[in-house]
Amino acid sequence: MTAPTIRRHGRTAPTDKLALSASRLTAGDVLRVGAVGLRTRPLRAALSALGIAIGVAAMLCVVGISASGRADLQRTLDALGTNLLTVEAGKRPDGKPGRLPDQAVAMIKRVGPVLNAASLSRLPEDVHVYRNDHIPAERTNGVIVYATDLDLPTTTGATIAHGAWLNPAIAAYPGVVLGAATAQRLGITTAGPGVLIQIANERFTVIGILRPVPLVPELDSAALIGTHAANDHLAVDAAPSIIFLRAADDQVTAVRDVLAATTNPAAPYEIAVSRPSDALAAKLATERALNGLLLGLGAVALLVGGVGVANTMVISVLERRAEIGLRRALGATRGQIRLQFLTESLLLSMLGGITGAALGASVTTAYALIQHWPPVTPAWAVAAGIASTITVGMIAGLYPAIRAARMSPTEALGSV
Structure with a gap:
């Protein structure tokens, strides 16, 4: 009897000799x-x-x-705001440093969208800060002394870590607020009566210590005193060197464009305007x-x-x-x-x-x-x-x- 056959690939082969097809996995x-x-x-x-x-x-x-x-x-930035602007004196055409007019803050405050403004006045470089009068003169710790307006914290977002900020009563007397880095360099952890430092030849009471200020890092290494105290106790004429201001959020660019001419109408090219939040970005x-x-x-x-x-x-x-x-x-x-x-x-x-x-x-x-x-x-x-x-x-x-x-x-x- 003939075995059954099947045609495959054009040839006839017995079914019992067909290879098994591969299974699928x-x-x-x-x-x-x-x-x-x-x-x-x-x-x-x-x-x-x-x-x-x-x-x-x-x-x-x-x-x-x-x-x-x-x-x-x-x-x-959401907490501090991005509407903070700074105004500084730039270089004059002869290469010498410029100067902000004494009425600069008042003129800036007249700009409608400006919410508030405050100035810092850097004291001469020979005015140094020491922990006490026994410290060698060359150990200045890199601290810069500024005379400040009283509403500086409101404008810059600075907050007090310990003690208090200057007020109209204290600002005329030898009281000082230290930046966070300044307090650390001087080894001061608390503020109040009996905590004294030496500024030039005068003793100042530390009434407050600031927390770090992200948008204004120069305040961290500063010693801040009142304008009247600078005039009466250090015999220094405190002219504004930098101005901080807050503008309405939707008007920051417009205010920035007019600040130079507003601050110094006679020489707007001598004024430098910046936005601290841009530096962080x-x-x-x-x-x-x-x-x-x-x-x-x-x-x-x-x-x-x-x-x-x-x-x-x-x-x-x-x-x-x-x-x-x-x-x-x-x-x-x-x-x-x-x-x-x-x-x-x-x-x-x-x-x-x-x-x-x-x-x-x-x-x-x-x-x-x-x-x-x-x-x-x-x-x-x-x-x-x-x-x-x-x-x-x-x-x-x-x-x-x-x-x-x-x-x-x-x-x-x-x-x-």
Whole structure:
């Protein structure tokens, strides 16, 4: 009796000699087979994933810490306001320093959108501050003495850490308010009766200590006295050297444009107008350049991790030739072998990526809390970090996967 036949590829062949068709792997099968190498060599897999994790964590830390810093700056500016402007005397045409008119503050206050204004008058450079009269004359601590208007805190946003601010009664007497850095340099932690410092040849009572002033950092290293005290006790004519003013939020640019001509109508070109919040924004822009460098270092670390994954996968192919040969002999196709090793590489990279994302977010949060910043880890950065690890894993596993798929069953089993 003739065996049943079937036409295949243009030829007739007995059905009992037909090769069995290759079975298809489900997604679950692919994951289980791809995870075999990770389970059997956990230490090697962990070390390879660590390289990926370090790269992702480095990039997330850079982005997260930068975002946290920007959030803190924005919070600071929201609290202090961005409507503070400063007016200073610039250079005259002959190169000599200019001078603000004595009526400059009064003229600025006449501008409609100006909410308030206050001046500082820098005293001559030979007026120094000492803890007491036993300190050597050359140890000035870099403290600058200013005569100030009484509404300076309202204008600049300065606040008192200890003691009190100058008032009309005290401003005519030898009382002084110290900036935060000045108090630290002089070793003064409290203010009040009995706390004295030496200014020139006069003893002044420390009545207050300021907190740091972010928008006006020159106040941190200043000693502030009243205008009448400067005239009566130090014999100094206190002319304004810098003026601070607050303008209506929606009129800051308009006020800025007219300040020079308002302050000194005869020579507006001698007046310099600035906005302190712009300096903070410029500082942040400078930090972004450094952040770009750090991101580059993180990318290099991620690349090194990818090379580690590729090396691990190549060695895995060489060590598992018997497994590859056996699977090929049992009917696994080249595509299934290729998919197995590519899946293993992707799983290894994703393990490193997820670990790195968690590590980077944790470090960012810890650093931000130490700096008293709002912790921010952008979701796009986490997604980009994990996506980059998938890309690295795919590239790193491509060559080993192709190499494993090209290995014939006889070659793989014969090398055992």
